[in-house]
Amino acid sequence: GDGAVEEFAPTEQALKEAGVAFVHPKIELQEILASRQAGLLERKRGMLQAEVQVADLETDELERTTHLAKQAKEGNTHDIIPTLAKPSPTRERATPRSKYYFS
Numbered sequence: 001g002d003g004a005v006e007e008f009a010p011t012e013q014a015l016k017e018a019g020v021a022f023v024h025p026k027i028e029l030q031e032i033l034a035s036r037q038a039g040l041l042e043r044k045r046g047m048l049q050a051e052v053q054v055a056d057l058e059t060d061e062l063e064r065t066t067h068l069a070k071q072a073k074e075g076n077t078h079d080i081i082p083t084l085a086k087p088s089p090t091r092e093r094a095t096p097r098s099k100y101y102f103s
Helices: 001-019 027-077 090-095
Strands: none
Touching: 001 027
């Protein structure tokens, strides 16, 4: 906190009087914190992109299912509709969310 800044003041003064170039620890800390936050945001962005990909796959699957149902209804045939017990292709291809957490 600010107590640490006050404790650094004599060292800061001595460095200045000696003509030594330095970066104040408060500035260094701010840079470290900003770098950490940037990393967290990048990971968050990656997770969100993965979620969008899953949603896109599910949207595509829904469109195919809707189209097949419409075709089956128009042709009065259920043979073109896949078996209901068949696993979803989206679920087989999608990356589980848990893979992106705590990585």
